[in-house]
Amino acid sequence: MTTTLTLGCGEWGFRNRALVEWIPLAASLGFRHLEFGIGGGWPGRLPDAPTPADVATFRRLAERHHVTTRYCCLENDFIRPDADEHAVQLRKVLAQLPAAADCGAQFVRLFAGFTHYKHMTEAIWTRLLSALEACEQAASAGRVAIAIETHGAIDHLPGGVAIHHHTISTHRDGLTRLLREMPSVIAFNYDPGNLKAADPTDRRYAFDLLAGRINYCHMKDWKRFEEGWLACAPGDDDLDYRSLLPIPGYTGVYLIEYEPLEDTIDGIQRSLSYLRRIIPNATLGK
Numbered sequence: 001m002t003t004t005l006t007l008g009c010g011e012w013g014f015r016n017r018a019l020v021e022w023i024p025l026a027a028s029l030g031f032r033h034l035e036f037g038i039g040g041g042w043p044g045r046l047p048d049a050p051t052p053a054d055v056a057t058f059r060r061l062a063e064r065h066h067v068t069t070r071y072c073c074l075e076n077d078f079i080r081p082d083a084d085e086h087a088v089q090l091r092k093v094l095a096q097l098p099a100a101a102d103c104g105a106q107f108v109r110l111f112a113g114f115t116h117y118k119h120m121t122e123a124i125w126t127r128l129l130s131a132l133e134a135c136e137q138a139a140s141a142g143r144v145a146i147a148i149e150t151h152g153a154i155d156h157l158p159g160g161v162a163i164h165h166h167t168i169s170t171h172r173d174g175l176t177r178l179l180r181e182m183p184s185v186i187a188f189n190y191d192p193g194n195l196k197a198a199d200p201t202d203r204r205y206a207f208d209l210l211a212g213r214i215n216y217c218h219m220k221d222w223k224r225f226e227e228g229w230l231a232c233a234p235g236d237d238d239l240d241y242r243s244l245l246p247i248p249g250y251t252g253v254y255l256i257e258y259e260p261l262e263d264t265i266d267g268i269q270r271s272l273s274y275l276r277r278i279i280p281n282a283t284l285g286k
Helices: 019-028 052-064 083-102 122-141 172-181 192-198 264-278
Strands: 005-009 033-038 068-074 107-110 145-149 153-156 162-165 187-190 214-219 221-225 228-232 254-256
Touching: 005 264, 019 033, 019 052, 033 083, 052 068, 052 083, 068 083, 083 107, 083 122, 107 214, 122 145, 145 214, 162 192, 192 214, 192 221, 254 264
Parallel strands: 005 033, 005 254, 033 068, 068 107, 107 145, 145 187, 187 214, 214 254
Antiparallel strands: 153 162, 162 228, 221 228
16 A cells, blocks of 8 residues: 655745745645744744734634644754853743644754754753753643754855754764653654755765654755755755655655745745655645
8 A cells, every 4th residue: 555645845945935925825836734933033934932913823824725734843052052042042942832832733843953063062962951851841741742853053155055064963973862862752853955965975864863763854955066065956966865755654744845045936846846756646735
């Protein structure tokens, strides 16, 4: 029996468009499952501290366009070297988790953080693991599951060029320790594109480590440009999604995360064309 693979739309490519603009636009492309974000100051997201009115308006917008909002992105960094800055980050996330659930989220994407892997200390690890424990307890109270995105530290150069550096969520040793020491119910937002850009020699894209511990999925690619990378659509470069999808045991939505802002719609449509070509049973859901 062939399992249907459901495609959804990530929110990052719409970060510069107001929610009232991009949600109907994504729905007009046929998507029925959308990711949304809270915080970061982007027009395409809910504010850092959503009010009940903000939540109600958002839910009405989603209902009007017949889309689900089960996947939510928060902005955080739990591995900042400064303990006081870390505490601020944790308080913010704990305050946002209930709002995410009120907006319909069932899965919330967090970052571990952006300190380079080579600069990690035991004190930073201890604060991170404690924060993840606190977030897991808060999330479970709201019946929300947490996913840690596989994401490096990025230096941005002119022209959109990105230099990727290993963090604990891209380095194989860091991922191994996270799998072993963070709460077992916390899983990963699997983003093979980010893993490729952090370590282009790993053609497994760390899947051999993360299989069975994935509850969220972003799909994009990065292509080489000068000394760094440019974000691109699945199918625009050499990341072999055919060999990765469907992810064994993963029953969630596969979210297309096309990042460039200058051709968002075209990039999403290229992504759809590629994914439908390599996975004939891919659907946008009902």
